[in-house]
Amino acid sequence: MSEKTKIFKFYDTIVLLSPTGQKASNLKEFLNILEQSEDKVIFHHLYQSHIKYYLKVGEFPNDFANWAAYDLEDMALAEKLANFDPYDFKTVAQVKEKLIEIIEEHMWDLPTIPWVRSGSEFCFSSATSIVLPLGINTSTLKEFKKALNIIPDSSLYFHFCEARKIKKEKEHDDFSLWIENNFGKKELVRKIREIDFYFFSLEEIRKKLIDILEDEL
Amino acid sequence: MAILKDYEDIVGKKNLNQLKSLALLSKGKKVIMVNSTKDGGGVAEILHRLVPLLNELGINCQWKTIYGNNGFFNITKDIHNSLQGKKLDIKNELLEKYLKVNKEYAQNVNLDADIVIIHDPQPLPLIKYYPRNNTKWVWRCHIDISKPDLFLWKFLKKYVEMYDASIFSISKFAKSLPYPQYLIAPSIDPLSNKNRDLSKNEIENVLDTYRIKKDKPIILQVSRFDKFKDPLGVIKAYRLVKKEINCKLILAGGTASDDPEGEEIFKEVKNESKGDPDIHILFLKSKSDIVINALQRSADVIIQKSIKEGFGLVVTESMWKEKAVIGGEVGGITIQLYNHLNGFLVNSIEGAAFRVRYLLNRPDVSEDLGKQAKKFVTKNFLITRHLRDYLALFYILENPNKNIIYA
Numbered sequence: 001m002s003e004k005t006k007i008f009k010f011y012d013t014i015v016l017l018s019p020t021g022q023k024a025s026n027l028k029e030f031l032n033i034l035e036q037s038e039d040k041v042i043f044h045h046l047y048q049s050h051i052k053y054y055l056k057v058g059e060f061p062n063d064f065a066n067w068a069a070y071d072l073e074d075m076a077l078a079e080k081l082a083n084f085d086p087y088d089f090k091t092v093a094q095v096k097e098k099l100i101e102i103i104e105e106h107m108w109d110l111p112t113i114p115w116v117r118s119g120s121e122f123c124f125s126s127a128t129s130i131v132l133p134l135g136i137n138t139s140t141l142k143e144f145k146k147a148l149n150i151i152p153d154s155s156l157y158f159h160f161c162e163a164r165k166i167k168k169e170k171e172h173d174d175f176s177l178w179i180e181n182n183f184g185k186k187e188l189v190r191k192i193r194e195i196d197f198y199f200f201s202l203e204e205i206r207k208k209l210i211d212i213l214e215d216e217l
Numbered sequence: 218m219a220i221l222k223d224y225e226d227i228v229g230k231k232n233l234n235q236l237k238s239l240a241l242l243s244k245g246k247k248v249i250m251v252n253s254t255k256d257g258g259g260v261a262e263i264l265h266r267l268v269p270l271l272n273e274l275g276i277n278c279q280w281k282t283i284y285g286n287n288g289f290f291n292i293t294k295d296i297h298n299s300l301q302g303k304k305l306d307i308k309n310e311l312l313e314k315y316l317k318v319n320k321e322y323a324q325n326v327n328l329d330a331d332i333v334i335i336h337d338p339q340p341l342p343l344i345k346y347y348p349r350n351n352t353k354w355v356w357r358c359h360i361d362i363s364k365p366d367l368f369l370w371k372f373l374k375k376y377v378e379m380y381d382a383s384i385f386s387i388s389k390f391a392k393s394l395p396y397p398q399y400l401i402a403p404s405i406d407p408l409s410n411k412n413r414d415l416s417k418n419e420i421e422n423v424l425d426t427y428r429i430k431k432d433k434p435i436i437l438q439v440s441r442f443d444k445f446k447d448p449l450g451v452i453k454a455y456r457l458v459k460k461e462i463n464c465k466l467i468l469a470g471g472t473a474s475d476d477p478e479g480e481e482i483f484k485e486v487k488n489e490s491k492g493d494p495d496i497h498i499l500f501l502k503s504k505s506d507i508v509i510n511a512l513q514r515s516a517d518v519i520i521q522k523s524i525k526e527g528f529g530l531v532v533t534e535s536m537w538k539e540k541a542v543i544g545g546e547v548g549g550i551t552i553q554l555y556n557h558l559n560g561f562l563v564n565s566i567e568g569a570a571f572r573v574r575y576l577l578n579r580p581d582v583s584e585d586l587g588k589q590a591k592k593f594v595t596k597n598f599l600i601t602r603h604l605r606d607y608l609a610l611f612y613i614l615e616n617p618n619k620n621i622i623y624a
Contacts, residue, residue: 012235014609017400019391040620119363119546123388125400128613132238132624152231 005182008144008174010134010151013158015051015127017044023121027072028113030122031103039092040126046086046095047165048127050202051157061198062086064099064122071120077106085198087164131158141183144175145213153202160205161197175209188216219266219408221273227407228601236604240274242624243611247277247330253293253339255282257471257503258441259403259530260336260359266406266600271607281326283340289318293339294478299366300338300373301445301525312372320346328352332611335380342376353614357384359403360527361548362392382614386528386549397617399610402549403528404603405537405594410506412537415514423511429497434464434577437516439509439535442470442482442500445525447545450566452489452496454522457570462577465495469512471503513538518576518583522569526550533598536560536590541583543572553598559589 020041024030034042045063060066060082069078080102089095107113116122134155138144148156159174172180176192179185191212197205225233250268252260264280271278285293292311299305323346334355335341344354356377362370362385374392377383383398385391391398405412424431436455440446448468455466468486470479483500490496501508513519519535521544528549535542536553544550546562554560561572576583596602616622 012238014235014239014605016606016609016613017388019385019388019398019400021391021393021398023389043620119389119551121389123391125388125391126620128609128620128622130239130242130609130612130622130624132242135238150231152235154235 005139006178007137007139008178010136010138010147010155011131011158012134012152012155013051013162014130014132014154015048016130017052017125017127019123019125022124024124025118025121026113026115027074027077027103027107027110030067031100031107033124034096034103035100037096037124038126039096041124042096042099043092043165044125044127046099047162050161050197051154067116067122071116071122072114074106074114077103080106092165129158129162141179141185141213142217144178145210145217148206148210148213153206156202156206160209185216188212218269219406221270223408224599224601227595228599232601232605236274236601236608239605239608239612240276243608243615244275245277246332246611248279248332248334248611249328249330250278250280250334250336251283251328251340251343252280252336253283253285253290255280259528262406262409262411262530263403263600263603264336266409267603267607270600270604274604274608276608276611279330281328283319283322283343285318285339288314290339296338296369296373297360298445299369300360300362302361302364302366304366305369307369316342316345319343323347332614334384338373341373344379345376353381354379355382355384355610355614356380357401358390359386361390361525363389363548382610384610387552389548399606399613401603401606401610402552402598403530403533404598404600405530405533406600407537407595411510412534413510415507415510419507420511420514423508424515427497427499427508429465429467429515431515433495434462434517435467435515436464436518436520436573437467437469437512438520438522439469439512439531440521440523442479442486444478444482445523446470447522447524448482448486449489450524451520451522451569452486453566454520454569454573455496457567458573458577459495461574464517464577465497467497467499467512467516469497469499469501469509471501471505509534510538513540516540517580518543518573520569520573521545521550522563522566523547523550529553532560533594536587536594539584539587539591541576541586542590543569543576553593557586559586559593 022033024033049062060069060078065078065081068074068081086095136147138147163174176189180189195208250264254261268278268280292315295305295307319342323343328347330352332353334357336357337359382396384401386402438451487498490498513535519540519542521529521532523545526548532542532544532550532553542560543563544554546564554562563569563572
């Protein structure tokens with residue numbers, strides 16, 4: 001361990017969902033509510049899919065796209081919303097602006113406003129996260145790999161997914177940042193950053209990370 | 218009774234450690250749960266396990282039930298049904314009586330605590346009659362109130378709005394309310410008599426007791442005898458299946474002390490099934506957990522053809538036993554079952570019959586769906602996840618208006 005190596009402290013996050021009570025039964029209503037929604041609502045529906053229990057791998061990567069596909073049955077809109085990457089933007093406010101633009105443009109070309117059947121309304125929600133230290137600290141890559149086997153899914157989610165957006169200046173996940181800052185290891189960092197977590201479950205992300213580290217060590 | 222450590226083999230050490238860390242944040246906090254019965258129904262079942270486990274984790278949690286006679290529970294059953302959308306025009310004098318029972322109970326009970334959690338509508342108005350102090354009051358609504366009867370909702374909303382927060386099982390049930398609402402799905406206890414593994418002998422004993430032969434495929438619905446569970450619809454679906462496949466149907470259900478309607482519906486169902494020796498109607502007394510467990514494990518296909526449902530824990534129990542379940546596309550069943558992934562959702566008698574036929578013809582698919590179902594429940598609907606959500610809620614209530622709380 002080099003003198004300047006900083007310890008990696010694992011944190012855990014417990015997320016409790018908080019519905020706003022607002023529901024949209026057609027695309028116009030959806031857009032209106034979206035325009036008035038707080039950032040935390042947009043954040044939840046676009047970024048926190050991985051932590052929600054009903055996520056099925058292979059589906060669209062965010063709540064808005066899933067609703068457009070399966071309830072509104074507007075596949076073109078679902079595709080646009082799925083391919084839109086909220087991580088390309090610095091702030092949630094910018095994300096919201098872009099999102100509204102996509103929906104407005106899409107609606108412009110529609111002959112009628114699409115509705116959902118009763119019971120399939122989009123239910124807006126936000127979430128509260130409690131972040132607490134897990135009590136697992138590592139200072140070498142070997143220890144780090146070992147820790148990856150024992151941390152809960154929620155900790156993996158926090159460091160690999162949510163952490164990218166909690167601090168605005170951050171562009172990458174906590175793991176690759178720690179490795180880059182303390183060990184260099186450009187190739188290892190590149191492989192970790194190449195994991196497109198939109199398309200994998202937390203279980204699969206964990207396995208990928210461990211495999212990459214195993215190759216390295 | 219199982220202690221926390223007993224769950225390690227099922228959910229893993231990391232999940233138990235998470236609970237312990239989270240519990241430290243609210244150690245010693247006094248929490249009182251109030252509902253209307255200790256006997257029968259999903260809420261009582263959950264509290265029987267949740268309360269001792271919260272205490273084991275260092276939370277001072279007590280459970281109290283509002284007293285009431287049959288008259289009171291007749292009214293609250295109507296309130297329950299109206300909240301689920303049935304138009305009943307409950308008379309004002311009955312609503313007055315409902316408030317009176319709550320008022321009397323509030324005068325005789327000690328609810329001084331850090332957090333009071335009121336379950337369902339029966340004790341909802343207590344908040345009006347109990348002196349306000351620093352206690353956080355939370356209304357935990359287990360039922361489907363997405364389309365309540367408007368008159369009744371206007372009447373109850375006054376009381377709902379007095380709370381500091383509400384909890385719903387799924388986001389569709391959330392309302393426009395002046396305070397935070399949270400989502401906490403209910404759960405089952407994998408180690409209870411209703412869900413633990415049973416020996417072959419235990420299962421056979423139950424089938425012998427009820428004179429059920431395993432000589433043809435068994436279709437099962439376990440639920441209270443309640444219109445919203447559509448037992449008559451299940452019989453009709455069975456009759457459609459029976460035209461194609463020789464099978465039998467078991468309708469097994471109990472009743473709860475706060476549900477006076479059960480016996481009447483039971484008679485109706487019994488009448489409808491007359492003359493068919495392949496229909497078994499079992500009226501189960503409370504504490505029939507091993508019987509339910511054995512029936513679920515013996516069934517070839519399990520139905521929960523509800524037309525309204527808060528969550529549908531009986532679906533969860535069946536999924537836990539690796540069964541392919543066919544559920545009505547309503548309420549909390551929709552966040553448990555996904556077509557072709559871990560079961561089926563249906564919207565009609567014909568739909569239920571079609572899926573039963575499919576599963577009876579395709580035991581290979583049925584087995585795969587059952588395996589996925591168990592995995593899904595293990596991850597999302599066991600008591601340990603429920604404990605986690607409650608512990609999170611206790612801490613969040615102490616830190617309002619924050620999206621991220623660094624502990």
